């Protein structure tokens with residue numbers, strides 16, 4: 001064999017081993033596992049790098065965020081179809097498109113995107129298929145991974161002024177607050193808005209109502225958080241721990257007339273009081289049950305104020321895009337309490353379970 005043939009031979013062996021390495025590429029991904037006590041925990045695993053099919057996009061995830069639902073899921077307190085072992089956690093994530101399938105038209109490499117909460121609820125009314133496509137529980141599509149593939153329909157571009165960390169907070173909490181106030185509540189400037197607590201949904205409610213020229217009143221268990229809420233635009237605050245009958249204070253703060261809008265996240269401990277804090281013909285978006293879901297409708301209070309009550313379940317892709325336009329117009333930035341690293345995902349869960357925070361908790365990948 002002459003020298004040229006030897007070089008060629010070595011080169012071809014090297015190229016073959018590089019190709020082989022590429023085919024065996026792996027990524028790190030968290031998956032749910034049963035923890036032996038009847039709940040789930042999350043475990044980081046090496047899995048094959050996903051490859052997009054014709055209609056799919058490969059996204060390098062730069063950040064994810066947690067919602068109360070994610071805690072309910074691992075504690076098996078969330079309504080799920082069955083065993084989710086092996087599923088990928090977290091509905092909310094943002095990242096960069098790094099490969100596209102042959103038929104993809106909505107995105108190109110380099111686009112900055114976020115997953116939509118229901119990957120198949122694109123517009124109009126909810127459908128069974130749309131509801132079944134929620135990310136981060138039974139049906140896969142979770143974001144707590146270094147890379148994910150998604151049908152191109154299940155993503156939106158993120159506002160340019162936001163970092164990936166900021167954009168990762170939007171898919172669940174922000175779209176929910178948006179739907180409650182604007183899509184269903186038709187919130188108007190100068191209306192009084194009641195926000196319960198200072199978590200994810202309520203902090204977006206505060207930003208949105210302030211930006212729309214409405215008058216947010218917010219409750220919290222912490223005076224420190226209430227002070228911060230004032231700097232973010234709250235016109236009135238009440239500590240619900242120090243004031244058991246906080247609804248009376250809320251009514252006083254809203255000119256004695258009551259609030260026009262409510263984002264009801266508190267559940268059994270708050271819904272009746274919130275109705276008592278409402279103005280005539282106001283709108284209540286029923287969103288959560290942080291103190292346990294209310295099972296009885298307080299008909300007396302409801303008729304007393306003539307409120308419209310609407311159950312909200314996040315929103316569609318169209319809602320997400322309309323919200324993004326508003327966020328861009330007003331250059332809004334989410335309230336982020338703490339960032340964890342990808343390796344610290346389990347600590348982020350613990351912090352949400354046990355810690356005291358305001359706004360959102362983010363994992364930077």
Ligand SMILES: NC(=O)c1ccc[n+]([C@@H]2O[C@H](COP(=O)([O-])OP(=O)(O)OC[C@H]3O[C@@H](n4cnc5c(N)ncnc54)[C@H](OP(=O)(O)O)[C@@H]3O)[C@@H](O)[C@H]2O)c1
Nearest residue numbers: 068176197198199200201220221287288289290312313314
């Ligand atoms: N239907 C939907 O589409 C949808 C979407 C998103 C969330 N949710 C639900 O909405 C609720 C909130 O979700 P999230 O992700 O915003 O939760 P989160 O970020 O964990 O915030 C919860 C906040 O609620 C406040 N809180 C706790 N107990 C309260 C009480 N008794 N009265 C008033 N406020 C209380 C606390 O605020 P302070 O620390 O300031 O006291 C806490 O930070 C959850 O039940 C969640 O499952 C529903």
